Amino acid sequence: MASETAEAPLEEISTGVPLVQLKNVGKYYGHITALQGINLKVGKGEVTCVLGDNGAGKSTLIKIISGRHTHDEGELLVDGKEVHLSSPREALEHGIATVYQDLAVVPLMPVWRNFFLGSEQTEGVWPVRKLRVNEMRETAREELHKMGIDLPDLDAPIGSLSGGQRQCVAIARAVYFGARVLILDEPTAALGVKQSGVVLRYISAAAQSGLGVIFITHNPHHAYMVGDHFVLLNRGLMTLDCKYDDITLDQLTSEMAGGDELETLQHELKKR
Amino acid sequence: MTQAPATAPAAPPDERVHRASALQRLMSRPELGSLVGAIAIYIFFFVVADSFRSTAALSTILYVTSTIGIMAVGVALLMIGGEFDLSAGVAVTTSALTASLLSYQLSTNVWVGILVALVVSLSIGFANGWLVMKTGIPSFLVTLGSFLMLQGLNLAVTKLLTGQVASQNISNMDGFALAEAIFASEFSVGGMTIRITVIYWLLFVAIATWILLRTKVGNWIYAVGGDKESARAVGVPVAATKIGLFMGVGFLAWFSGMHLLFRFNTVQSGEGVGNEFIFIIAAVIGGCLLTGGYGTAIGAAIGALIYGMTNQGIIYAGWNPDWVKFFLGVMLLLATVTNMWVRNRASKR
Numbered sequence: 001m002a003s004e005t006a007e008a009p010l011e012e013i014s015t016g017v018p019l020v021q022l023k024n025v026g027k028y029y030g031h032i033t034a035l036q037g038i039n040l041k042v043g044k045g046e047v048t049c050v051l052g053d054n055g056a057g058k059s060t061l062i063k064i065i066s067g068r069h070t071h072d073e074g075e076l077l078v079d080g081k082e083v084h085l086s087s088p089r090e091a092l093e094h095g096i097a098t099v100y101q102d103l104a105v106v107p108l109m110p111v112w113r114n115f116f117l118g119s120e121q122t123e124g125v126w127p128v129r130k131l132r133v134n135e136m137r138e139t140a141r142e143e144l145h146k147m148g149i150d151l152p153d154l155d156a157p158i159g160s161l162s163g164g165q166r167q168c169v170a171i172a173r174a175v176y177f178g179a180r181v182l183i184l185d186e187p188t189a190a191l192g193v194k195q196s197g198v199v200l201r202y203i204s205a206a207a208q209s210g211l212g213v214i215f216i217t218h219n220p221h222h223a224y225m226v227g228d229h230f231v232l233l234n235r236g237l238m239t240l241d242c243k244y245d246d247i248t249l250d251q252l253t254s255e256m257a258g259g260d261e262l263e264t265l266q267h268e269l270k271k272r
Numbered sequence: 273m274t275q276a277p278a279t280a281p282a283a284p285p286d287e288r289v290h291r292a293s294a295l296q297r298l299m300s301r302p303e304l305g306s307l308v309g310a311i312a313i314y315i316f317f318f319v320v321a322d323s324f325r326s327t328a329a330l331s332t333i334l335y336v337t338s339t340i341g342i343m344a345v346g347v348a349l350l351m352i353g354g355e356f357d358l359s360a361g362v363a364v365t366t367s368a369l370t371a372s373l374l375s376y377q378l379s380t381n382v383w384v385g386i387l388v389a390l391v392v393s394l395s396i397g398f399a400n401g402w403l404v405m406k407t408g409i410p411s412f413l414v415t416l417g418s419f420l421m422l423q424g425l426n427l428a429v430t431k432l433l434t435g436q437v438a439s440q441n442i443s444n445m446d447g448f449a450l451a452e453a454i455f456a457s458e459f460s461v462g463g464m465t466i467r468i469t470v471i472y473w474l475l476f477v478a479i480a481t482w483i484l485l486r487t488k489v490g491n492w493i494y495a496v497g498g499d500k501e502s503a504r505a506v507g508v509p510v511a512a513t514k515i516g517l518f519m520g521v522g523f524l525a526w527f528s529g530m531h532l533l534f535r536f537n538t539v540q541s542g543e544g545v546g547n548e549f550i551f552i553i554a555a556v557i558g559g560c561l562l563t564g565g566y567g568t569a570i571g572a573a574i575g576a577l578i579y580g581m582t583n584q585g586i587i588y589a590g591w592n593p594d595w596v597k598f599f600l601g602v603m604l605l606l607a608t609v610t611n612m613w614v615r616n617r618a619s620k621r
Contacts, residue, residue, distance in 0.1 A: 089507055104505035106498035108565045109491075117495055118506035120488040130486045 017080040018043045019181045019212040020065060020096065025074035027060050034060040035236045038074070042181060042212040042229070047203060049223035050216045051240075051256050052233035058216050061233070062185050065214065066098035067091030097179035099170045099187065107159030111151060112140040114158045115173050143172050147202050164195030168202055181212040188222050200226055220253045232256060303571030305610035306558045309603065310578050317585035324588040327464040334466070337580030338473035340550055341573055342528055345476045346521035347548075348555035348572030349484070353517045354497035354564030355411040357400060359419040360521050361547030366422045367393045367529030368539040369430060372439040382447040390526045396422070397522025401515030423545060430541035443537040455527075456535040469531055473573070476524070480569035493517065498565025553600060554579055557607040578603060 018041035027035040035057045042048040052058045063069040064076065067085035075082050078094045085091045088098070105114045121132045121139075137154050144151060149168050151161070158166060167187050174182055184203065188196040203226050207213050217223050223230060230247060232240035232255055240255050247255075257265075317324045343360055350357055357363075367389045375385030400418055404411045427437065434440060442448060458467045484490040492513045495503035504510050533539055558575030560567030582599050586592075 088505060092507070098505075100505060104502040106495045106502050106565065108498045108561075109494050113491055113494070117491060117503065118508045120491055122488055129488075130482075131488060131491070133486065 018077070019079065020214070021075075021077040021080075022065070023075040023077065025064065025071045025076060027064060027069065028072050033236050035064075035071075035233075038231075038233075038238055039241065040214075040229075040231050040238075042214050044180075044212055045207050045210050046228045047207045047213040047215055047226050048229040048231065049227035050214060050231050050233060051218060051220060051223055051252075053218060053256075055235070056233040057236040058218075058233060059185075060236075062098060062183055062214075062216060065091070065096060065181075066183055067096070092177075092179075095178060095180035096183065097174035097177065097181070098183040098185065099167070099174055100185050105158050105166060105170060108157050110155045111144075111158050111161070111169060112137045112154040115140040115143070115169060115176075119177055139176075143176050144169065147172050147205070148198075162195060163191050164198045167191070167195075167199050171199075171202060171206065175206060175209075175211065179211065181214065182206060183214045183216070185216050186218070187215070188217060188219060196222060218256075220249065220256045224249045224252055301559075301568075303559045303568050303574055305613075306571055306574040306578065306607060309557070309607060309610070310574050310581070313578055313581050313585070313603075317581060317589065321585060321589035324585055329584065329588055331465045331467075333577075333580045333584045334470045336583055337577045338467065338469040339528065339531070340547075340554055340579050341473040341576030342469065342476055343521075343524055343547070343551045344554035344558075344572040344576045345473075345480045345569050346517075346524035347551040348558065348560050348567055348569055348575075349480055349493060350517045350521050351552070351555050351560045351562070352484070352497050352564060352567045353493045353514055354500065355401075355404060355514060355517065356415060356552065357397075357518060357521045358412065358415040358548045359396065359400065359422055360415075360525060360551055361544040361549075362419055362422040362426060363393065363396055363522065363525040363544075364528045364532060364547070365426050365539060365541065365544035366396065367526045368533040369426055369439055369529075369541060371530065372442055372533050372539050373430065373433055375445060376440050376442055377433060380446075382442060382445050382451050386451060386530060389529060390523075393522040393526035393529070394519050395522070396525075397519035398515060400522075401511075401518030404518070405511040405514055419548065426541045426544075437541050439539045439541070441537045442533070448534070451530070452534040455530040455533075472527070473576075477569050477573045484569060489513065489516070494565055496564075550579060550600075553604050556611075557603055559607075559611050561611075575607075 021041040022038050025035060025038040026033070038057075038061065040048060040050070040061075050058055050061060060069065064071045065085075067088045067090050070084055070086060076085065077083070078096070083094065085094070085096075091098070106117065109117070116136045116139075121136055122129045123132050124130055140154055141151070147168055149165055149172075151165070158169065161169070171182065171184070171187070187199050187203070191199065200222060203213055203215060207226070207228075213226075215223065215226065224244075228244050230240065230242055230244075230252060231238060323329055343364065347357060347360055370392045371382065371385035371389035373385075374380075374388050375382045378384070396418065400411070400415055403409070403414045407414070430437060430439060454468075456468065458465055460466070482490075484493060492503065492508045495508050496510050496513045500510055532543075554575035555567065555572045556562060556575070557578055558567065558571030558573065560571060579600065582603065583596050586596050586599065
């Protein structure tokens with residue numbers, strides 16, 4: 001199963017239909033409204049940025065699209081068809097892959113084992129079915145090379161890589177295993193400027209190769225560099241929904257920071 | 273130890289790291305520290321105790337090692353998978369008692385008892401694993417519970433059925449000869465007596481090593497022990513893997529129990545208490561990380577060998593056997609510190 005996903009064709013989707021679309025989606029935890037009236041879509045080769053401060057509902061949104069939680073109202077469409085995703089595996093089967101903030105890597109395990117974790121390639125019949133160690137190591141090397149990461153030792157524990165490299169390994173893994181839609185949960189949050197650059201460049205490259213990317217971040221600068229659409233969440237509601245051409249970085253930043261609130265803050269801080 | 277260049281305060285700004293040297297990679301092997309320790313202990317007793325040098329002594333050491341080592345394989349795999357099994361010691365006795373009492377009470381062929389014991393042992397493993405996964409209670413507590421329960425059951429049921437604290441001798445029952453040949457025979461190689469458990473021990477270590485390094489399940493074992501949530505997120509069946517590991521311990525407990533039964537024909541119902549820690553100690557001395565995700569079956573085998581050598585070496589040296597536990601404690605601390613040091617050093621590169 002794992003082996004044929006590598007060359008998952010991207011042509012099958014007609015360009016008009018978004019890969020993933022949310023219509024009026026809402027989610028409630030008990031009597032707490034986590035999300036309400038969310039409309040969002042991502043098409044082939046597009047980067048949709050979801051911005052929001054802490055507690056805005058970004059995580060809930062990811063969980064819905066990635067199949068960890070189901071939505072309570074509205075519609076979730078994949079390739080134009082309504083779906084209810086009940087597990088991350090189901091989302092993966094639809095080609096929706098999520099790269100979480102914590103990356104879902106096992107720090108003490110070698111890079112190549114992490115790359116294939118959960119989708120290992122094997123050969124032989126059951127009692128002696130073994131891993132194709134050399135093939136997997138080579139494939140991991142090639143895939144990482146493609147995105148400009150040249151690791152001297154793929155047997156090194158992934159925990160010994162830098163944050164940006166780990167992020168890229170996680171993204172490369174998702175792409176290799178047939179992702180059509182990538183959900184990136186704050187991929188640049190814990191990274192330095194240079195490392196963030198590496199990741200952003202890769203996001204852009206992934207979109208250019210035909211993937212749809214949902215990029216969750218609280219950094220408007222990063223979002224503006226790669227985004228085609230911008231959706232701003234605030235306390236579970238959508239407060240902004242626009243295209244790249246309709247907004248400037250300054251506007252985005254000030255919207256993100258709550259507009260007037262930021263000005264007030266600026267005044268306050270300048271006084272000192 | 274070698275003077276590897278420990279001075280790299282001004283690391284080059286380039287994030288590319290140099291390829292680790294062969295020595296560094298050797299140093300990062302989890303079982304290295306224990307191997308050095310095993311050699312040191314061997315030399316120590318070789319010098320101190322004359323009788324330690326005989327082939328008879330070697331034969332005994334290997335036998336003691338194998339009885340601990342077989343269980344240590346399962347316990348090490350479980351520990352790599354991030355869990356403990358404190359019931360592993362008494363579970364061996366439970367298995368032996370089940371086979372013995374059942375065969376005797378029903379006057380059947382001993383193989384009926386052997387098969388029922390296998391089912392019971394696997395069920396205990398499954399129950400441990402299932403409870404840990406279902407409740408989320410740490411395995412330390414769950415298996416502490418099953419440890420106490422089994423300990424009580426072993427004694428109570430044996431007394432109930434036999435009126436004494438040991439099971440009846442079953443050596444003249446149907447099927448005993450075959451079972452004895454399989455589980456408790458011995459043979460001679462070049463004047464040295466080898467108990468068959470030594471062969472099984474090496475076999476289980478080899479199988480476990482192959483599973484860990486060359487199969488999908490092995491990958492999963494490291495993953496569920498290293499980071500359970502990450503493993504789950506990429507589709508690793510966490511619960512099945514962990515329950516499987518508990519059942520693996522169950523299987524080996526059955527195997528050890530059968531050896532115990534067919535070696536001595538009768539089983540003391542209070543036996544096995546305290547052995548669970550020796551299995552864990554063997555695994556830890558062998559480089560398994562207590563928190564999971566790191567270690568090898570070969571390391572656990574070396575850990576068991578260290579136990580076997582210490583245990584017998586002290587007797588051969590004519591010292592009071594009370595010192596065994598003391599030495600074991602020292603070994604454990606030394607091994608833990610060495611492992612930590614080696615690992616830190618290896619990950620720094």
